[in-house]
Amino acid sequence: MHKEHPLTKNQQIIFDLIDKSPEPMKAYSILFSVQKKGIKAPLQVYRALDKLVEIGKIHKIESRNVFIACHNSSCQVSKATAFSICEICEKVTEISSTGLSKYLANFKDKDGMKYSKYNLEFFGLCKKCR
Amino acid sequence: MHKEHPLTKNQQIIFDLIDKSPEPMKAYSILFSVQKKGIKAPLQVYRALDKLVEIGKIHKIESRNVFIACHNSSCQVSKATAFSICEICEKVTEISSTGLSKYLANFKDKDGMKYSKYNLEFFGLCKKCR
DNA sequence: TTTAAATTGTTATAATATAACACCATGTAA
DNA sequence: TTACATGGTGTTATATTATAACAATTTAAA
Ligand SMILES: [Zn+2]
Ligand SMILES: [Zn+2]
Ligand SMILES: [Zn+2]
Ligand SMILES: [Zn+2]
Numbered sequence: 001m002h003k004e005h006p007l008t009k010n011q012q013i014i015f016d017l018i019d020k021s022p023e024p025m026k027a028y029s030i031l032f033s034v035q036k037k038g039i040k041a042p043l044q045v046y047r048a049l050d051k052l053v054e055i056g057k058i059h060k061i062e063s064r065n066v067f068i069a070c071h072n073s074s075c076q077v078s079k080a081t082a083f084s085i086c087e088i089c090e091k092v093t094e095i096s097s098t099g100l101s102k103y104l105a106n107f108k109d110k111d112g113m114k115y116s117k118y119n120l121e122f123f124g125l126c127k128k129c130r
Numbered sequence: 131m132h133k134e135h136p137l138t139k140n141q142q143i144i145f146d147l148i149d150k151s152p153e154p155m156k157a158y159s160i161l162f163s164v165q166k167k168g169i170k171a172p173l174q175v176y177r178a179l180d181k182l183v184e185i186g187k188i189h190k191i192e193s194r195n196v197f198i199a200c201h202n203s204s205c206q207v208s209k210a211t212a213f214s215i216c217e218i219c220e221k222v223t224e225i226s227s228t229g230l231s232k233y234l235a236n237f238k239d240k241d242g243m244k245y246s247k248y249n250l251e252f253f254g255l256c257k258k259c260r
Numbered sequence: 261t262t263t264a265a266a267t268t269g270t271t272a273t274a275a276t277a278t279a280a281c282a283c284c285a286t287g288t289a290a
Numbered sequence: 291t292t293a294c295a296t297g298g299t300g301t302t303a304t305a306t307t308a309t310a311a312c313a314a315t316t317t318a319a320a
Contacts, residue, residue, distance in 0.1 A: 008298060027276070041301065046277065051298095062192040063249065065276065079253075084239055095239055103233055104250075109214055109225055115252035119193065120234075122245035123209075138267065138316095157307065171270065176308065181267090195307065 007057075013037050014048040015069070018058055024066035024092050061085065061092055063121050072096040079117040080105065086126035095122070137187075143167050144178040145199070148188055154196035154222045191215065191222055193251050202226040209247040210235065216256035225252070 007015060013034055018025050025033075031045045039045060049067060052058040056076030058067050061083060068083075071094050075081055082095040082104075100120075108114055124130075137145060143164055148155050155163075161175045169175060179197060182188040186206030188197050191213060198213075201224050205211055212225040212234075230250075238244055254260075 010299075042277070043279095044300070047298080062251075084243070084245065093239075097237075097239070100237060104252075107227075107230060107252075109223075109227070109252075111257065113214070113254060113257075115214065115254045117253040118251060119253075120250045121192075121248060122234075122237075122239075123247040123249075124243060124245045127241065127243075140268075172308070173271095173310095174269075177267080 007052075008048075010039060010044055011048045011051055013039065014045060015052055015057055018052075018067055019069040021069075023090070024061055024064065024068040026066050030067070059083075059094070061121065062119060064090065064092075066090075066092070068092055068094065070094065074101075078105075081118070082120040082122070084122040084124060084126075086129055087123050088125060088129040091126045091128075093126075095120075137182075138178075140169060140174055141178045141181055143169065144175065145182055145187055148182075148197055149199040151199075153220070154191055154194065154198040156196050160197070189213075189224070191251065192249060194220065194222075196222070198222055198224065200224065204231075208235075211248070212250040212252070214252040214254065214256075216259055217253050218255060218259040221256045221258075223256075225250075 014030060017030060017033055027042070027045055027049060030049075031039070031042055034045070049058070049060075053060055056070055056079070058069050059075070059081050060067055064085070070076065074096070080101055082097070082100060084093045084095060085091070104118055104120070105116055106114065144160060147160060147163055157172070157175055157179060160179075161169070161172055164175070179188070179190075183190055186200055186209070188199050189205070189211050190197055194215070200206065204226070210231055212227070212230060214223045214225060215221070234248055234250070235246055236244065
């Protein structure tokens, strides 16, 4: 079991927004949405995002520069993430497959090196778009 | 077998630079390096990069916004890529493991969907840094 | 040769992210 | 209690990454 991090005010505001969003969010659209709550500057957003990523409450989709709430509690420990991304509508889904995560955690490169931390992004078409 | 793309002048200049670089390169450091060859504007660099990525001659490391020459000829067909990234020195190595690529190409998400296109970034410490 | 597609050159601007500094809250150790 | 360390906040300014829009040129087919 992982340790609970109590969120600070800014972190909570931004986490709630991302968590409720039906789509991954961009940093500046987060900024726009929270301006009425007194968060006015990009840095305030990025600092909260950094922390939320660090503690595993959200993930950054690196190929898209968007943020999504985690829906797989084991991420908060492992930093091992996998997503599918629709190339038409940009829908992102977090993948939680024990088989996949075991395979990747046990994968050894040609130097015999293992990696417990990774990020995998699958690209294709979602149900609706294909 | 894949079709050979003859590179245009700008594409060739930029590919050569990246290919010879011992490290992955950032777009604006590429721009700086090729200014003596007459490439003056960011767009000229980004257009060449886009094309080179599209035809699989280089890859973008999404978590770092850097570009690296491909060292795995099958990428030029598949768009299925995997890298290891050192979190200290930022050394990037392209992984070509038949086992890994087969596993990922055959992976099905819970809707039974397969993805032939993916990007995997492993994080850890390289030989020198650990 | 005509035409379509791709590439180039250029200026300007958008989108993403961090530096630097002052201040404040909270916990903890002397 | 006081000092100190740690982490969060607010703010201004700036750095970094990437694209829009438009005109001109080259290339490769039809
Ligand atoms: Zn997660
Ligand atoms: Zn879709
Ligand atoms: Zn490759
Ligand atoms: Zn290293």
